Amino acid sequence: MACAENEGWITHRRLCRRLAENKRRLDAERSQTRVNIGVAFQRWRKLRNSQGMKTDSMVALFLLDR
Structure with missing residues (x-):
């Protein structure tokens, strides 16, 4: 059981990391069109x-x- 719980945690961390990377990429793209x-x-x-x-x-x- 402990192994399955750890795998779930690792999957969650990978998902969070992917979401954060995607957000950074989208923010970088959006910042290219910004005008102050x-x-x-x-x-x-x-x-x-x-x-x-x-x-x-x-x-x-x-x-x-x-």
């Missing part, structure tokens, strides 16, 4: 809300198309 708008953040949100836009990418396209 600094003090303009409040204005960005105000524009987004006033125009009824749901995503930041919609705001970016709106501004690029102007």
Whole structure:
């Protein structure tokens, strides 16, 4: 029985490690598209809300198309 319990623990640790690695990979991919708008953040949100836009990418396209 002790062996089976240990195997379950090792499997759990491997799963946790895989999930953590996957999260790091996804965060790294996402960080490549981030733009720091600094003090303009409040204005960005105000524009987004006033125009009824749901995503930041919609705001970016709106501004690029102007």
